[in-house]
Amino acid sequence: MKFKFDEKKLAEIEKVLETKFAKRGNQYRAVLMNPVEHRKLSIEIYPQIxxxxxxxxxxxxxxxxxxxxxxxCDGFVASDFLGEVTFFAEYNGRLSGIVVEKQAACSIFTNVERELLSGDFEKLAPEVMLSGLALSLTEPLLDENKKESRDE
Structure with a gap:
């Protein structure tokens, strides 16, 4: 079964990012503001286009x-503790992700080897360690998606 955004999943994202999505057709859009840091971030989600x-x-x-x-996008991890949502996609054992923080910041990681998610982070160069740590939150969902694909 392919991952699909629905109202429940969007509400989970809204809660963590402390925002509200406006729906326009098949698009959901939210704006995050951080006046202290002079940052503004807009997020648009287009389900099943x-x-x-x-x-x-x-x-x-x-x-x-x-x-x-x-x-x-194959899914997301919403973390109240971290105040961020990690959107991810996997293709041929490589992972890409966008981490959106409620403080209107984001980080992007692309083409990350999946094996880095569960390896020994201390053995990695600092430049590589960050991507593995950031995307390691997605590993349980990646495993679940893989299992669901086999069961179909």
């Missing part, structure tokens, strides 16, 4: 200086 010849989830992030997209 046509991307090339396939259908999937698209997550777009807009900041004053950046536009980032995650195609074929």
């Amino acid at each position: 046509k991307i090339g010849h396939r259908t999937g989830n698209l997550v777009s992030i807009y900041t004053n200086n950046t536009h980032a997209q995650l195609h074929f």
